[in-house]
Every structure is written in C-alpha cells, then in structure tokens.
Amino acid sequence: MKKQIPKGLYAITAENFSNGKDNISVVKEMLDAGIKILQYRDKYKTKLEKFKQCEIIRRLTLDYNVFFIINDDIDIALSIQSEGIHLGQDDLPLAKARGIAGPDITIGISTHLPKQALLAAEHGADYIGVGPIYKTFTKDNVVDPVGLGYLDFCVKNINIPKVAIGGIKFSNLLEIYRYNPENICMVTEITASENIEFTVKKVKEAMNDYC
Numbered sequence: 284m285k286k287q288i289p290k291g292l293y294a295i296t297a298e299n300f301s302n303g304k305d306n307i308s309v310v311k312e313m314l315d316a317g318i319k320i321l322q323y324r325d326k327y328k329t330k331l332e333k334f335k336q337c338e339i340i341r342r343l344t345l346d347y348n349v350f351f352i353i354n355d356d357i358d359i360a361l362s363i364q365s366e367g368i369h370l371g372q373d374d375l376p377l378a379k380a381r382g383i384a385g386p387d388i389t390i391g392i393s394t395h396l397p398k399q400a401l402l403a404a405e406h407g408a409d410y411i412g413v414g415p416i417y418k419t420f421t422k423d424n425v426v427d428p429v430g431l432g433y434l435d436f437c438v439k440n441i442n443i444p445k446v447a448i449g450g451i452k453f454s455n456l457l458e459i460y461r462y463n464p465e466n467i468c469m470v471t472e473i474t475a476s477e478n479i480e481f482t483v484k485k486v487k488e489a490m491n492d493y494c
C-alpha cells in the first residue's frame with residue numbers, strides 16, 4: 284500500500300555542497316537531527332556509485348522511519364524499495380514511470396508553471412515540486428525563479444501536496460511558510476550548514492514541524 288508523504292521539512296543530498304563530507308555522513312547527521320523526508324540526488328556519480336550509497340541510506344532511513352525518495356533513477360528506487368521517486372519535466376513521463384514503478388510508489392513531479400502543475404495532478408502525481416521560488420545556485424540549467432505568485436497559484440488550485448523548493452533559507456522561510464504548502468524543501472541550507480543538527484532543529488521549530 285502507498286505511504287502518504289509526511290508534511291514538513293524535506294531535505295535533499297548535495298555532496299558538492301557538503302563541506303567536503305560524503306552523502307552518507309551528511310545523511311546520518313540529517314537523520315540524527317530529525318529529518319523525516321529525504322531525497323537522494325547526485326548528478327556526478329555513476330549508477331553503481333549511486334546505488335551503493337542508496338543501499339546504505341535505505342537501511343538508515345528504515346531504522347529512522349524516514350520517507351526516502353530517489354531522484355531520477357527509477358531502477359535504483361525499485362531495487363532498494365524506496366517510498367518514492369522524483370522526476371522532472373525532462374525525465375521519463377509520469378504515465379510511463381507509473382507503469383514501470385507500479386501504484387504503490389510515491390511519484391513527485393517538478394513543476395515551474397501552472398499548466399505543468401495542473402497536468403501533474405491530473406495524471407496522478409502524488410506531490411509536486413514548486414520552484415525555484417528564489418534564485419538557486421545548487422542546480423545547473425535551472426529555470427528562472429517562479430516567485431511566490433506561482434506558489435500561491437499552486438496552493439489555491441492543486442489538491443496534492445506542494446513542495447516549495449529553490450533558494451529557501453532560514454532567513455526567508457517565513458515568507459514561504461505563510462502560504463502553507465505541505466512541505467518546504469531546503470538543500471544547501473542544510474547540507475552546507477556547519478551544524479546540521481542546530482539548523483534542522485531551528486527550521487523545524489519555526490515551521491511547527493515536530494514529527
């Protein structure tokens with residue numbers, strides 16, 4: 284049976300913005316700090332390297348009862364039985380991904396425009412990424428910031444969970460929080476933090492995210 288993505292803070296790995304640490308050690312710090320939704324994202328490793336890291340992280344996420352999502356690689360997601368996969372507008376189409384992965388896996392779809400959000404919801408996505416809200420340097424070839432207007436549109440018109448993403452920091456968190464998306468995603472604010480535990484706890488408290 285499909286598990287529902289929990290509400291709250293959503294974290295993503297970014298080994299190249301992790302102060303020289305590898306994904307595994309950053310993930311351990313994130314889980315100890317209380318992260319409950321984690322996406323594995325790595326654009327520089329081979330499939331085998333990603334698979335090996337994901338196998339380790341899968342065991343950790345089961346121990347910590349964390350909702351684990353794999354970016355891009357459906358085959359890795361299926362082989363380690365993650366709760367979810369995340370796909371972008373240039374990845375495999377949602378219907379094809381659903382056909383391969385089956386009904387019980389959560390599929391998240393990145394969206395940057397109202398039409399993309401409406402289509403993703405209509406075609407059975409389990410959540411949408413809404414972004415980049417602000418300018419971000421974490422992702423190559425990223426589209427221009429969509430701003431708070433697009434978040435407002437999604438909150439008012441899309442009835443599956445919305446994950447606000449892109450350039451979100453503790454300093455602008457409350458601007459996003461007042462729109463009340465189900466999830467707020469921070470990448471480098473967490474991975475590049477000198478004290479991940481402190482940062483995660485501070486953010487979760489500000490979001491009233493106590494799970």
Ligand SMILES: Cc1ncc(COP(=O)(O)OP(=O)(O)O)c(N)n1
Pocket residue numbers: 322324354355369370371372373374391392393394411412413422446448468
């Ligand atoms: C929660 C969330 N939202 C958006 C993205 C971006 O996905 P995509 O457009 O496929 O780009 P890459 O992450 O693959 O570079 C995401 N990963 N997570």
Ligand SMILES: Cc1nc(C(=O)O)sc1CCOP(=O)(O)O
Pocket residue numbers: 393394412413414415416418419420421422425448449450451468469470471472
């Ligand atoms: C991976 C990704 N996808 C985005 C999108 O809008 O689709 S923004 C993004 C990176 C966000 O990183 P940070 O929190 O460090 O700005």
Ligand SMILES: [Mg+2]
Pocket residue numbers: 354355369370371374
């Ligand atoms: Mg992708």
